[in-house]
Structures are given as C-alpha cells and as structure tokens.
Amino acid sequence: MKGRKPVPLKIVKLLGNPGRRPLRNDAPGVGTIGPPPKDMNDVAKGKWVEAASQWSIVLTASDRDALRLYCETWADMINAQIRLDEDGPMIVTPNGLIQRSPWAINLERCREFCRRMLAEFGGSPSSRARVPARDDSDQADPAQKYFG
Numbered sequence: 446m447k448g449r450k451p452v453p454l455k456i457v458k459l460l461g462n463p464g465r466r467p468l469r470n471d472a473p474g475v476g477t478i479g480p481p482p483k484d485m486n487d488v489a490k491g492k493w494v495e496a497a498s499q500w501s502i503v504l505t506a507s508d509r510d511a512l513r514l515y516c517e518t519w520a521d522m523i524n525a526q527i528r529l530d531e532d533g534p535m536i537v538t539p540n541g542l543i544q545r546s547p548w549a550i551n552l553e554r555c556r557e558f559c560r561r562m563l564a565e566f567g568g569s570p571s572s573r574a575r576v577p578a579r580d581d582s583d584q585a586d587p588a589q590k591y592f593g
Contacts, residue, residue: 478504482513489513489520500566508566515562522555 478501481493493516497504504512529548536546563569 477501478506478509478512481516482509485513485517486520488523489516492516492519496566496568500568503567511562511565515559515566518555518558518562522552522559525549525552525555 478497481490481497485493493512496512496516525548529546529552532546532548534546534549535543537543560569
C-alpha cells in the first residue's frame with residue numbers, strides 16, 4: 446500500500462475534515478484500554494500507565510496488544526541501556542577481537558521499534574502536531590462557552 450497511513454476517525458473528527466471527503470468508518474475498537482496485564486514486569490507496567498493516560502484519546506481495548514509490545518520493548522530498552530552503561534559499548538570476544546556489545550545492538554533495535562510505535566500512537570512531535578490540544582474546561586458545559 447502506498448501513500449499516507451490512514452488517520453483514525455477520532456483524530457479526523459478532532460482536526461476537522463477540510464477536504465470534505467466522506468468519512469470512512471473506523472475499525473471498531475470498544476472499551477477502554479484498562480490496567481496493564483499482570484504478567485508484565487514493573488518497568489513495563491509503569492510505562493503502560495503513563496502511556497495509557499497520555500494517549501487516552503486514541504486507545505481502546507483493541508489496542509492492548511500493540512501497547513503491550515510498546516511497553517515491553519520500552520522495558521527492554523531501559524534494561525539494555527543499564528547493561529550498556531555497566532559493560533561498555535565494546536566487548537572482547539573469546540578470540541581476542543573487539544566488537545560492538547550485543548547490548549548496544551539490542552538498544553538500537555528497541556529504540557527504533559519504540560520510535561515507530563510512537564508515530565502509531567501519536568507520541569512523536571510530527572504526529573502530535575496534527576492533533577489539537579484539548580481544553581477540558583469546555584467539556585464540562587459547552588453552553589457556558591456561548592452563554593456564560
């Protein structure tokens with residue numbers, strides 16, 4: 446498939462439809478994202494709670510698996526960074542050769558995956574620039590905006 450990725454219907458409704466093209470139905474995503482799965486480690490659970498609150502406008506229960514992948518990769522990235530800080534960026538092989546640490550390679554892969562997932566969830570600056578900030582004060586009583 447070529448061209449731009451389709452924008453979720455929730456985001457199109459927030460941004461408006463300047464081209465006045467017919468709106469397509471989004472894939473159904475019902476329910477809230479909910480709490481993190483119990484079998485995740487503590488670092489991944491912490492990232493889940495943080496990400497679920499930040500991306501609450503686009504996340505549904507259907508996104509649980511994608512969010513889990515992101516959070517577990519985030520935890521792997523943190524672990525790889527800690528190990529890289531401890532062991533250094535280069536290692537000596539049993540043959541006496543110097544090569545790049547496997548932790549450095551793992552860290553690079555985790556960072557790339559997290560970067561791609563951020564774009565999927567609206568967590569990168571370019572994807573976030575397309576979503577206007579919400580003013581929660583207007584949510585309480587929309588009539589106050591005009592009659593208050």
